[in-house]
Amino acid sequence: MVASSYPSHADEDEWVYEVISGDNLWNLAEKYLINTSFVPRIQMLNRISDPLHLEPGSQIHIPSRWLATSSTVAKVLTLQGKAELVEHDTGKVSELHLDSLVMEGDSVHTGANSSLELKFVDGSTLTLMENSQLTLKNMVVFSNTDMTNTQLELQEGRLETKVAPKTGSASQYKISTPSSVTSVRGTNYRVSAEPFSRISRTEVLQGGVAVSNQGKTREIPKGFGTLTSPNQAPIAPVELLAAPDVSAVPKVLEQLPIHFSLPPLSDQQSYRVQISSTADFTKIVFDQKSQTADIRGRDLSDASYFLRVRRIDEHGIEGLNADMPITVNAKPEPPFLLEPKPDAGVTEERPVFQWASQKDISNYHIQIARDKAFKQIVLEQRQLDDVKFAADKDILLGNYYWRVASVDEKNTDGPFSDAQAFKRIAQPPVLDEPDVSDESIVIRTRATAVPGQKYLFQMAKDEGFKELLINQEAAEPQLKVGAQPPGTYYIRVKSIDRDGFVGPFGQVQMLEISDNGIYRWLLLLPLLALIAI
Numbered sequence: 001m002v003a004s005s006y007p008s009h010a011d012e013d014e015w016v017y018e019v020i021s022g023d024n025l026w027n028l029a030e031k032y033l034i035n036t037s038f039v040p041r042i043q044m045l046n047r048i049s050d051p052l053h054l055e056p057g058s059q060i061h062i063p064s065r066w067l068a069t070s071s072t073v074a075k076v077l078t079l080q081g082k083a084e085l086v087e088h089d090t091g092k093v094s095e096l097h098l099d100s101l102v103m104e105g106d107s108v109h110t111g112a113n114s115s116l117e118l119k120f121v122d123g124s125t126l127t128l129m130e131n132s133q134l135t136l137k138n139m140v141v142f143s144n145t146d147m148t149n150t151q152l153e154l155q156e157g158r159l160e161t162k163v164a165p166k167t168g169s170a171s172q173y174k175i176s177t178p179s180s181v182t183s184v185r186g187t188n189y190r191v192s193a194e195p196f197s198r199i200s201r202t203e204v205l206q207g208g209v210a211v212s213n214q215g216k217t218r219e220i221p222k223g224f225g226t227l228t229s230p231n232q233a234p235i236a237p238v239e240l241l242a243a244p245d246v247s248a249v250p251k252v253l254e255q256l257p258i259h260f261s262l263p264p265l266s267d268q269q270s271y272r273v274q275i276s277s278t279a280d281f282t283k284i285v286f287d288q289k290s291q292t293a294d295i296r297g298r299d300l301s302d303a304s305y306f307l308r309v310r311r312i313d314e315h316g317i318e319g320l321n322a323d324m325p326i327t328v329n330a331k332p333e334p335p336f337l338l339e340p341k342p343d344a345g346v347t348e349e350r351p352v353f354q355w356a357s358q359k360d361i362s363n364y365h366i367q368i369a370r371d372k373a374f375k376q377i378v379l380e381q382r383q384l385d386d387v388k389f390a391a392d393k394d395i396l397l398g399n400y401y402w403r404v405a406s407v408d409e410k411n412t413d414g415p416f417s418d419a420q421a422f423k424r425i426a427q428p429p430v431l432d433e434p435d436v437s438d439e440s441i442v443i444r445t446r447a448t449a450v451p452g453q454k455y456l457f458q459m460a461k462d463e464g465f466k467e468l469l470i471n472q473e474a475a476e477p478q479l480k481v482g483a484q485p486p487g488t489y490y491i492r493v494k495s496i497d498r499d500g501f502v503g504p505f506g507q508v509q510m511l512e513i514s515d516n517g518i519y520r521w522l523l524l525l526p527l528l529a530l531i532a533i
Helices: 024-033 036-046 528-533
Strands: 014-018 059-063 069-071 074-080 083-086 092-094 107-110 113-121 125-129 133-142 146-161 170-179 179-183 189-192 200-206 206-212 216-221 225-226 259-262 269-276 284-290 292-298 304-313 320-326 338-341 343-345 351-355 361-369 377-382 388-390 396-408 413-417 418-425 430-437 441-444 454-460 468-476 477-480 487-498 507-512 519-525
Touching: 014 024, 014 292, 024 036, 059 351, 083 113, 107 113, 170 189, 179 189, 179 200, 179 418, 200 216, 206 225, 216 225, 284 292, 338 396, 351 361, 351 396, 361 413, 430 487, 430 507, 430 519, 441 454, 468 477
Parallel strands: 146 170, 343 418
Antiparallel strands: 014 059, 069 133, 074 113, 083 092, 083 107, 107 133, 113 125, 125 146, 133 146, 146 189, 170 179, 179 206, 189 200, 200 225, 206 216, 259 292, 269 284, 269 304, 304 320, 338 351, 351 388, 361 377, 361 396, 396 413, 396 418, 430 441, 441 477, 454 468, 454 487, 487 507, 507 519
16 A cells, blocks of 8 residues: 655656556566665655555655666757767767767757757657757666656757657656756747857747746746746746748749848847748758848759748747748849840830840740730740840830740759830931021921820030030920021930830931021931930
């Protein structure tokens, strides 16, 4: 039988065993304890009068330090980048690989842009982030039970762990940092440790975590976090920030380095952005903390990935995750667009498009559309061997966008270049011979068929139009100015569309007025017109 029991030391971890038929202290000691010498101590601790006859259903309290154990190992389940192992016994440093085994007492170090996942004997897993250092202080299984004792020490860096539900009261899973100890029996949570400030943070995603420091323990429930500083108790639980809205992030990233925007941040907040090649985020290829909503990263290979974003509050506590699949499709890179230049006006009915040549490119793919989203494509051509394309049909007046994609020698289509705008415009206005009298000069141009168009008339004393006598807009295709003294004048005109687009000047005309009022009207050479523009 078992009388009232008590632990041997205050707050000591213990295993509570429920007696079944046929049990006695001797066979229990042989099966579960370090050796049978603990029988008298178990009898005294639990105040058992007859060690050979135990009452089925009664409970026996056994300090876990008296239980027989055997050491276990952790296995590297996934690895991204580089990580090193420092052996406890010899101090030997070696590189970790997939399926490498980590022994009790060993330390693991991850480098920049690296992460690894460890799996423990009870099925628990831990993902160690970049630039982190973790020591596996204790990893044992209690003999003839499913109970384990895993005690880890995070010297610096960050980790996320998923702890398998624990069976048996002696089971433990603890992570210590320079300023905290977390204890759980089955949960999903994150722990971080700063090397210089020695500040630690814990964020609970599932279950609950007990965080202790300086003799004070805080119970942190799901969806909350805490911060622990040296010589201070953990702060009261802080609710984790809600997952951010990532719906505006492009599902396909077509530029390198990667670049996208997130919703604006509130004061004292920041973002944690991660990209993983696996949906469970055990192989993290990009991990960045950003003070702004403008996210820029490093080059990534073309592939399918998973994006994870969370906000960080003023305590540095990281919030709930927003996850989404993304694809990087940035190679081969698109060519640089040359002609027409951005927002240029094009007068040719069948414009010529030109872009820069690239190495190791088989052909090109061009699209011309009415809209920037390229839903209204008016012209498209694939498998272009040249870096120049002349439109094979007339393009009507109006606003357009064009873009080009490269296709490599493996016939892999790359992303399109950024859409570049141009405007198909009418030919520049042509000046007609003016009416010159003693009172005025009426300058005329041929009216265009573009509704709402205005005209800018200029008259100058020099061919370069630096000494402007007239610089005036008119709603009609003519302008009346006052009579001018004898001399040589240069006149030109250009159109202004209703949307504000300003076309090029037409060819320059020269007006010569003699002393007797006789004038000559001359068309200057095209070269002069180009200089004047």
